[in-house]
Amino acid sequence: MMEPGAEVAFHRPRTVQEALALLSADDGAVCLAGGATLVAMMNADLIAPSGLVSLSGIDVLRTAERLPDGAVRIGAMRHHRQTADETLLEDGQQVVREAARQIANTPVRNMGTIGGSIAFFDPAADYPPALVAADAIVDISGPNGDRAIAAAAFFVDWYETALGAGEMVTGVRLPAAPMGSVGVYHKLARVSGDFATASVALVLAMENHTVSHLAVAVGACAPTPVRRPDIEAEIIGNGLDDAKVDRLADALAERLDPVDDVRASAAYRRLVAPRMVKHALCRAAETLGGRQ
Amino acid sequence: MTGHPLTLKVNGQERALSVSATRTLLETLREDLALTGAKRGCNQGVCGACTVLVDGQPVRGCLSLTANCDGAEVTTVEGLADGNVLSTVQQAMADTGAVQCGFCTSGMLISAFAFLRDNSAPTVDDIQHALSGNLCRCSGYRKIVDSILLAAKRVA
Numbered sequence: 337m338m339e340p341g342a343e344v345a346f347h348r349p350r351t352v353q354e355a356l357a358l359l360s361a362d363d364g365a366v367c368l369a370g371g372a373t374l375v376a377m378m379n380a381d382l383i384a385p386s387g388l389v390s391l392s393g394i395d396v397l398r399t400a401e402r403l404p405d406g407a408v409r410i411g412a413m414r415h416h417r418q419t420a421d422e423t424l425l426e427d428g429q430q431v432v433r434e435a436a437r438q439i440a441n442t443p444v445r446n447m448g449t450i451g452g453s454i455a456f457f458d459p460a461a462d463y464p465p466a467l468v469a470a471d472a473i474v475d476i477s478g479p480n481g482d483r484a485i486a487a488a489a490f491f492v493d494w495y496e497t498a499l500g501a502g503e504m505v506t507g508v509r510l511p512a513a514p515m516g517s518v519g520v521y522h523k524l525a526r527v528s529g530d531f532a533t534a535s536v537a538l539v540l541a542m543e544n545h546t547v548s549h550l551a552v553a554v555g556a557c558a559p560t561p562v563r564r565p566d567i568e569a570e571i572i573g574n575g576l577d578d579a580k581v582d583r584l585a586d587a588l589a590e591r592l593d594p595v596d597d598v599r600a601s602a603a604y605r606r607l608v609a610p611r612m613v614k615h616a617l618c619r620a621a622e623t624l625g626g627r628q
Numbered sequence: 629m630t631g632h633p634l635t636l637k638v639n640g641q642e643r644a645l646s647v648s649a650t651r652t653l654l655e656t657l658r659e660d661l662a663l664t665g666a667k668r669g670c671n672q673g674v675c676g677a678c679t680v681l682v683d684g685q686p687v688r689g690c691l692s693l694t695a696n697c698d699g700a701e702v703t704t705v706e707g708l709a710d711g712n713v714l715s716t717v718q719q720a721m722a723d724t725g726a727v728q729c730g731f732c733t734s735g736m737l738i739s740a741f742a743f744l745r746d747n748s749a750p751t752v753d754d755i756q757h758a759l760s761g762n763l764c765r766c767s768g769y770r771k772i773v774d775s776i777l778l779a780a781k782r783v784a
Binding site: 344348368371375376379380387388390392417441442446527529 | 632648649652671672673685686687688690691692693698742743757758761762
């Protein structure tokens with residue numbers, strides 16, 4: 337934070353290394369990504385950084401590419417609109433594209449970035465459950481070098497991530513999803529473009545009516561996206577009958593820790609989230625059934 | 629507003645400015661360049677009254693920092709008309725009575741302009757989706773949607 341009346345510094349570095357040096361040189365400096373959240377908070381006097389390090393001049397953060405192992409790397413500064421139209425995403429990776437399409441509205445999707453969104457980590461935002469369901473890896477650079485961390489471990493608590501002092505998100509990597517898998521993002525919101533009241537992100541693959549891959553994450557109903565890998569593992573290798581769907585929905589419901597807020601009561605979220613899981617899973621299975 | 633020198637191309641005209649780091653594009657347009665078409669509603673990016681085009685894409689003026697826009701092309705509602713001849717979408721809004729108090733109108737026009745540029749034969753559903761980031765607190769949106777349908781028909 338800064339003294340009232342002091343000038344805020346503005347930097348627009350060309351490389352990640354320059355950005356990291358600027359962040360290290362000033363404890364009160366923050367990264368400016370798309371501004372959709374940071375500038376809104378500055379306008380509301382909720383935050384007063386002493387310096388702004390704009391990431392918009394760093395080309396490597398603005399690209400998306402397919403890596404040799406089939407993963408897709410999305411640079412931190414890719415706008416939601418770009419990810420919503422991203423043609424590199426295939427099969428179950430499309431869960432992230434579906435989430436991007438449901439963020440806010442066109443002008444905000446033109447500004448907001450995937451790196452800015454996850455670094456701020458509003459638990460009701462659309463990317464976190466989608467990234468967790470896609471088994472995404474978050475790439476981080478900092479004063480001690482680069483590191484990579486699973487999305488499930490990156491999201492730590494309400495508005496808290498694994499980012500340390502002086503670190504920044506440089507991108508996310510979505511591993512190749514099984515061929516023929518589908519990604520579904522099912523969002524319940526009060527109005528189009530609002531943050532989620534509750535959301536479900538999933539990736540499902542089936543071979544001969546047997547589940548070969550399953551990942552289901554519930555968003556906006558706990559401090560971080562909720563998954564049950566133990567129950568997913570039980571279901572993989574079996575058919576997806578009503579009992580299995582109910583078992584996973586109930587197991588996810590056990591781990592929810594929702595709050596009462598302006599969007600819904602905690603009790604409502606507990607009621608609706610497991611139903612959304614069932615709906616999304618059945619929709620995904622129907623999609624795959626149509627392909628077989 | 630000292631500090632960061634930069635240039636913007638606003639409605640086709642080069643403007644040299646010097647701004648503080650926290651000055652928003654909306655403040656620059658309204659207070660420094662006297663372009664008061666874009667409105668300050670919520671100042672939180674929610675209402676859409678400040679929507680302008682930056683490099684051809686609709687964005688929130690209130691969430692854009694001017695210092696971050698060096699070299700950008702900015703189009704405001706003042707840049708839509710050709711002299712005294714209104715653009716198609718402006719004329720359609722006037723003809724259908726889609727302007728009530730007028731506060732949301734410039735943002736609606738900018739969103740509609742960018743939408744019609746990319747979509748020549750939109751449905752009502754497409755239009756409602758495209759305008760979901762622009763709030764009007766006077767109306768039921770009906771005449772606004774009608775005006776954009778009319779504009780699309782006139783362009784076709």
